[in-house]
Amino acid sequence: MALQDMPHYASSAMDGWVVNGTGPWIPAEPGTRLAPHQASPIVTGGLIPPGGKAVLRSENAVLAEDDDGLPILTTGGSARPGEPRTGQHIRKAGEEALEGDLLVAAGVELNPAHLALAALGGYDELRVQGKPLVRLLLTGSEVVAQGLPVPGQVRDTFGPQLPAVVTMLGGIPGGQQKIGDSYPEWLAALEDVVPEVPGVPDLPADVVITTGGTGPSGTDHLRRAVAELGGRLLVDGVAMRPGHPAVLAELPDGRFVLGLPGNPLAAMMALCTVGAPLLAALGHGTMPAVQQVPSGTVIEPDPGRTRLMPFRLLYGMASPAQHTGPGMMRGLASADGVMVVPPHGVQLGEPVPAFALPWGPPIPAPEATPAKAKPKSGRAAAKPPAGPVDWSALLG
Numbered sequence: 001m002a003l004q005d006m007p008h009y010a011s012s013a014m015d016g017w018v019v020n021g022t023g024p025w026i027p028a029e030p031g032t033r034l035a036p037h038q039a040s041p042i043v044t045g046g047l048i049p050p051g052g053k054a055v056l057r058s059e060n061a062v063l064a065e066d067d068d069g070l071p072i073l074t075t076g077g078s079a080r081p082g083e084p085r086t087g088q089h090i091r092k093a094g095e096e097a098l099e100g101d102l103l104v105a106a107g108v109e110l111n112p113a114h115l116a117l118a119a120l121g122g123y124d125e126l127r128v129q130g131k132p133l134v135r136l137l138l139t140g141s142e143v144v145a146q147g148l149p150v151p152g153q154v155r156d157t158f159g160p161q162l163p164a165v166v167t168m169l170g171g172i173p174g175g176q177q178k179i180g181d182s183y184p185e186w187l188a189a190l191e192d193v194v195p196e197v198p199g200v201p202d203l204p205a206d207v208v209i210t211t212g213g214t215g216p217s218g219t220d221h222l223r224r225a226v227a228e229l230g231g232r233l234l235v236d237g238v239a240m241r242p243g244h245p246a247v248l249a250e251l252p253d254g255r256f257v258l259g260l261p262g263n264p265l266a267a268m269m270a271l272c273t274v275g276a277p278l279l280a281a282l283g284h285g286t287m288p289a290v291q292q293v294p295s296g297t298v299i300e301p302d303p304g305r306t307r308l309m310p311f312r313l314l315y316g317m318a319s320p321a322q323h324t325g326p327g328m329m330r331g332l333a334s335a336d337g338v339m340v341v342p343p344h345g346v347q348l349g350e351p352v353p354a355f356a357l358p359w360g361p362p363i364p365a366p367e368a369t370p371a372k373a374k375p376k377s378g379r380a381a382a383k384p385p386a387g388p389v390d391w392s393a394l395l396g
Contacts, residue, residue, distance in 0.1 A: 002101045003122030005094035010048040014089045017061050017073060018042045018052040025073040027063070039073045048090055055089035097121070132282035134166045135205035136176035137189050139212045140262065143178075157264040157329060158211045165268075166209070168358035169276050170283035174205050186213065186221040190229060190257065206282055208255055209275065212262030214245040222247055222259045231257065235274060240306045242326040246270035248278070256282075263326035269308045272338065272355065291363035292351040293318040293339065301345040310335035311354070313364075318354060337363050 012018060017039040019025050025039035034040060034051035042048075042055060060083065062076035075083060097103060103121050104114050110128065118126055138158050145156045163173035179185040190208065213222040226233065226249040235248035243266045247259035258275050260267035280287050296317035299309075311318040313336045320339070324331035337360065340353040356363050 001121070002097040002099055002103055004099050006097040006120055007091055007093055007095070010052075010093045011091045012042045012044055012046045012048060012055045012089065013091050014055050014057045015043050016041075016058040016089070017056045018046075018048055018054070019056055019073075019084065020051045020053050023056075023074055024066075027071050027073055052090075053086050054084035056084045057089065129284040132171045132206035132279055133174040133203055134171040134207045134209060134279070135174040136162050136166075137208055137210040138176055138178045139181060139186070139210060141180040145178075158260075158267065162209065162211075162271075165271060165358050166279070169271075169279045170285045171207065171279045174203070181213075181219040181221075183221045183224065186225045187228060190225050190251070204253070205255055207258060207278065209258045209260060209271075211260050211267060214247045214259040214261055222249075222257070226251070226257060238270070238274065239304060240269070240273070240308055241302075242266035243269035243273065243308065244305070246274050248274055261326070264329050265310075265324060265332055266326040268332060269338070272358065273308070276358070288356060288362060290340070290353045290355050292366055293337070293354045293363060294349050294366070295319075295339070295346045295352050296348070298348050299341050299346045301343060302341075303343050305343055307339075307341040309339045309341055310337070311339050312336055317349070318352065332357075336360065 017025070017027075018034065018041075019039040020034040021036040021038075023037070023039075025037055028034060028038045028040045030040045030042065031047070031049050032040065034049055036051075038051070039056070040049060040052075048055075056073075056075065056079070060075055060077040060079035062074045064072055064074060066072045103117050104110070108114065110126070115126075136158070138156065140154075142153050143156045144153050145159060149155050159176060159178075163176070166173050177189060179189050210222060213220045223233065223236075229251055231249045231251040233247065233249050235246065238244055238246050242263065243261060245259075245261045245266070247257075249257040249259070251257060256278060258271070258278065260270050260275075277287055279285070293311070293313070294317050296311075296314060296319035299307075299320070310321045310324050310332045312321050312334065318337070318339055321331035321335050335357065337354045337356050340355065342352075346352045351366070354363050
């Protein structure tokens, strides 16, 4: 709400002279009360003195002398007859808002103009809804961050992408930590409430996102560490591929731990389907609606599992992208979205649920089916096409 009138005083909208009455005018000292037929110099934004009725623009003012050699102000230049009119070039007090007027409604996502408006309204601080601070815990002794990996090593795909995705999903990246595969390292990293990471907020994380360690092998320690810290598992695996080993846990101090699978594509699918709702809820955001897209190919059943398939839109139909193995990124990098294929599969042209990628545009809404036109008398109706064409073979 406006804490005072905006503007809170009448001011000049131009450099020039503030005048009282019609000219010619006798110049007076700036800021003094103006009697009729007096004028004083003023700059843009300057306070209109008592008695000021209008502002004469500097380019339309002529300062001369009368017959007695005293200074006198008259109009000139491009001034029109009768200028300045009463109130001309004066910004009236309260013309933008009056004290108590609503400036920014609750629940609005603030933009730079909102901040400027709040400052004009008299605010030094604004109460805003928070965003979750997200700390990244990257694991794996075989992971290298630079150069070409040798056999037995893999490049780090999470460090370069996860901070940006966290921001897109409404979180605040709170730094990242790299550890190996031992259980003591896992336990110590999850125990550390405020990590010493340069350049990040010195605050406890709301969410810790881990990579790897969610499987059943001897180097997968997430569940054991959560249990030892007194936490509880909220989601222990999802019947989907890729991304089925995803884990969501809650620690006694209120932190959430999102365990992403170690494979890059599987991790991104888990982040989009489990992490996105979590960050949206903690950040007071909303999830985009799941859209329906027509399938550009037949997808065979896979009983018991939902499949998340990155797809390309081709002629309005969604065809699965190539190079979408759990450890691949190539297909996702060129995808237009992700199809949510039910266990019973889909037929060619059948609508299938789909969601947009955090960095991509929304999934376009399906076009409404036009009403069928009645055939003209005496002429046979044209046969409808045999069905949608499978364009998936054209996708590279």
